[in-house]
Amino acid sequence: MDKNISGSFCELQGFLKMEIFNIKSSVALIYDEFIQNADSRTENWLLMSSPIPQTVIIIAYIYFVTSLGPKMMENRKAFDLKGILIVYNFGVVALSVYMIHEFVMSGWGTGYSFRCDLVDYSNSPQAIRMAETCWLYYFSKFIEMLDTIFFVLRKKNSQLTFLHVYHHAIMPFTWWFGVRFSAGGLGTFHALLNSIVHVIMYTYYGLTAMGPNYQKYLWWKKYLTTIQLIQFVMVTTHISQYFFIKDCNYQFPIFVYIIGLYGLIFLFLFLNFWYHAYTKGKRLPKVLQAQTWAHHTNGVMNGNADHEKYQ
Template sequence: MVVPSGQVFQSFPPLRPLTGGHQGILFLGKYRTQVTHEHLHAEEEESSYTRLFLSSGWDTYFSSLTNVADIYRTRTKKTETSDSRVRGWFMLDSYLPTFFLTVLYLLSIWLGNKYMKNRHALSLRGILTLYNLGITLLSLYMLAELLLSSWEGGYNLQCQDLTSAGEADVRVAKVLWWYYFSKSIEFLDTIFFVLRKKTSQITFLHVYHHASMFNIWWCVLNWIPCGQSFFGPTLNSFIHILMYSYYGLSVFPSMHKYLWWKKYLTQAQLVQFVLTITHTMSAVVKPCGFPLGCLIFQSSYMLTLVILFLNFYAQTYRKKPVKENTEEPPAGKEVKNGFSKAYVTAANGVINKKAQ
């Protein structure tokens, strides 16, 4: 007969001081009980409980261990996934998948560049077209769904808590899971750069942004999967519609003349970061129960992106001083329309003029 450990501890009467005889020591959690043969015959009531305990001692001991293990597993599961609404969702119950995918991403960049060093760059035009189209459509879905679900839940733009919107909060969390998962898909941005040998585009900003976002959003989905968290992904989904449309068009050389708006796309990204910081800090000024530490962390992280993107913008788009060439053409050279014959070349039957 197996006696549940709880029953033993609740019903076992207090033992009197022991007075010699053979003693057995049994440890069960923090409880320690000393039993003697002399004491077994002291009182009938006590002896009945004692005989029952000794006869089923090992069974009770293992039963108790099982109970402890169950409690440990329950508490561990609650710790790993703090918000019960996302418990059991793909890749959220454990951090290991997110961590290993990030490590694989970083290794792929390093090993991929070594592999492609003495090989020709790949075109990947068809794959890139489908990839950019897919990310654009996914971003469009997330934008629409975030707008509709936050509207349904009556979200407060200044500060929105984690529980007051009911089912709308769960709907927001489901979209944000896709947002988190899309960050793993976007690792392919860098892999395609590696295969096309576009190493100049694999900057610290690029790798930092991709690797950090995926890991940060694992934390967001586990602890703050809705409420105030909705705003940044809404803006980012809109920016990604523009950005991946640009990437998709840039695959085709004939479309390059229509892609004059890359500079403004970078400006839009900077505006997105500033608006996200403003929205986040508004919940600090007027709290609504959203975790303060998360707000401070998000604002700090967005500030690092602002700094890095400003540096990128300055290096990429600032106007470099144009050096005027004051040298006169060599004597005896015929000059037409300000160009000497030495600077007029023919290529593929088309006359091209190269400025001095």
């Protein structure tokens, strides 16, 4: 009887091992077929060999900012990062200015029609320049994860919203596929716009981090939400053209749907904020208006409208 049980157990073990092997083989086959359509120009660039390295980084980021980091800081004094924040924010401004220049010079100011612009997969200097700019934009999303790290180290736990963390995690993940499969064309317009907005937003952050003496230079903070709304309207309008242009043979239409959905989601979120903060909120006392403003902006699209980020 024991021998029969032992034999059955061994057979079950062998069956499970075979099934796991078959599943692994199927996944590997699907991945190989999938990756065959990737852009060979970018396969050896940093973090581009497979989505696994970036996935590990993103998981580590989520774990640190949602669990490990807050626990480590629970019984510690918040760090004073004023100098670091000033350098960081103006560093992001400089990087964003450079990416704007490169996006313009590699297509958006040198031949793109702002309609059905296809990806140029050639090895021409301009096509390579666009691909490199796309990779730099992708890599900048990892740099911007420091926004959340600084929240944790400064014990600004109220800023650690689901939306904020989700945004910082999903952007590099989706952009890996963009760089690996579609580095250029109409799918990069939102990156150009986002870089322009980041110049404005991170300039504001940098000036805020410099202290109360610079408050007089921040009179334009009330326009930050308007700038964001304009960004999402432009992104959604531009990408929606695809559905009305005949014979637009954009190589990876899936990215059109992703960008369009992303633009609509954040357009809705900012319109919701606008209603609560500037329409509904106008009927509240000033203190409650400020609280409503802060509540609805915390974490929204990088926390870009958060006027208390460095206070």
